[in-house]
Amino acid sequence: MARFVLPSKTLAFSKRSLLGLISPVPLQLNCSVNCFQNTAKSTIRLRHFLAPEVNLRRKCCPLFPSVSRIKQVKKRLICSVATEDLAKEVQEPKMETPKEIFLKDYKMPDxxxxxxxxxxxxxxxxxxxxxxxxxxxxxxxxxxxxxxxxxxxxxxxxxxxxxxxxxxxxxxxxxxxxxxxxxxxxxxxxxxxxxxxxxxxxxxxxxxxxxxxxxxxxxxxxxxxxxxxxxxxxxxxxxxxxxxxxxxxxxxxxxxxxxxxxxxxxxxxxxxxxxxxxxxxxxxxxxxxQLQSRDDTFTTRSGRKVSLRIWTPADDLPKTAHAMYSLKAAMKWDEDVFGLEYDLDLFNIVAVPDFNMGAMENKSLNIFNSKLVLASPETASDADYAAILGVIGHEYFHNWTGNSLKEGLTVFRDQEFSSDMGSRTVKRVADVSKLRNYQFPQDAGPMAHPVRPHSYIKMDNFYTGKFLSI
The missing domain is CATH 2.60.40.1730 (tricorn interacting facor f3 domain)
Structure with missing residues (x-):
């Protein structure tokens, strides 16, 4: 949200006079209302003040503007008075002062x-x-x-x-x-x-x-x-x-x-x-x-049958085949490599075009932006397929390696998964390239923060380039 900041209190114009620059139309409307409703006394005083000057100029200056012109000037002056009164009444909204929260002040909940x-x-x-x-x-x-x-x-x-x-x-x-x-x-x-x-x-x-x-x-x-x-x-x-x-x-x-x-x-x-x-x-x-699902099942190594469903708008359903393959591959890989078996009877994925995050690892109900799930052979590249494989696996792996407080461990797991499913060398080169192009510049700039910062103002500020792959 853009904010108008005054660089100095000693400027020739005040905050009050800036109201007309920031929002001219409402100000003129309010001014008109005040001219008719709230300035009767000011009008009388102004009329007495202008009358002698008008008569003098009529006698001494035949080219003096007409009475209608005087009325226009008077109206502007009246509105000016009303505008000043209005500005005094207008109070700027009070904004909450950002509060810094310190790690040292952490207390266990009561x-x-x-x-x-x-x-x-x-x-x-x-x-x-x-x-x-x-x-x-x-x-x-x-x-x-x-x-x-x-x-x-x-x-x-x-x-x-x-x-x-x-x-x-x-x-x-x-x-x-x-x-x-x-x-x-x-x-x-x-x-x-x-x-x-x-x-x-x-x-x-x-x-x-x-x-x-x-x-x-x-x-x-x-x-x-x-x-x-x-x-x-x-x-x-x-x-x-x-x-x-x-x-x-x-x-x-x-x-x-x-x-x-x-x-x-x-x-x-x-x-x-x-x-x-x-x-x-x-x-x-x-x-x-209004969603439709692609349904499948996965049988765990202990013999339990898990229902798998990927939900999308009806038109996108044909583009979810690779996402379903990626989910089943991730579940199998987690069992084979880490010995971790899925612990519920149902796993849902929702992919909608207007989800505000890239993807979210909610327990058993992962929500994705459509661009991270949908692919068709006519339009998707090899890189698109690899990206879907990695992100589907990443959010699924959160099921066992914790929520975003353990993000680094989950990233390691999805990197290992993608390496085993494709080329380990190519995956490593891609990961290092991302670090060099995005993470290193950020860590050298104003958005850098330690892994365990001593304070914060807004928790969302922690979601930086470290999450570009999610």
């Missing part, structure tokens, strides 16, 4: 979450999110305030152990919801919020684009879905229920295994999902929309 049950009622105007969290203190008997992150949320209700909280029991501001005096032991916390995905232009949290609902929660997007401790050291098991109009959103996806799906009244349907493994909230994912 509370952990064991399970999180989410319910989404997807709608055209808004979406209602109900979260039920099982909370327990890090130190038994502690009753410190519970501080939850939240942004762009409308709070509907809060219940603690089934009892509605009164307004004096919590504090709500633009960034946080604080439960002031929670119980000293374990308790259930249920929060209902309303969000507006169709207006979410940040493309963080839950947003709607091209008719589909999609999520991007890394690094701090989950706080735009519901109030939560949006930090990677809070690990919990998730169950998710999604309800939506069946004709508009026939596909309802989330992390884990599909437990149940069915129809509801008024043309709606639902899908229940369960992820039995603990994860941080930024690996939560949800997709709902």
């Amino acid at each position: 509370y952990y979450f064991d399970t999180v049950a989410l319910k989404f009622a997807l709608g055209e105007e808004s979406t209602i999110v109900t979260s039920k969290i099982y909370v327990f203190p890090r130190v038994e008997g502690s009753s410190a305030p519970l501080v939850l992150d939240g942004q762009d949320l409308s709070l509907i209700s809060i219940q603690l152990n089934g009892k509605a909280l009164k307004e004096e029991d919590y504090r709500l501001d633009a960034r946080h919801l604080t439960i002031l005096s929670p119980p000293s032991g374990r308790y259930d916390l249920e929060i209902v919020t309303e969000i507006y995905p169709q207006n979410n232009t940040s493309l963080e949290g839950l947003y709607k684009s091209s008719g589909n609902f999609c999520t991007q929660c890394e690094a701090e997007g989950f706080r735009k879905i519901t109030f939560y401790q949006d930090r990677p050291d809070i690990m919990a098991k998730y169950t998710v229920r999604i309800e939506a109009d069946k004709s508009l959103y026939p596909v309802l996806l989330s992390n884990g295994n599909l437990l149940e799906e069915g129809d509801l009244e008024n043309g709606k349907h639902y899908a229940d999902w369960e992820d039995p493994f603990k994860k941080p909230c930024y690996l939560f994912a949800l997709v709902a929309g």
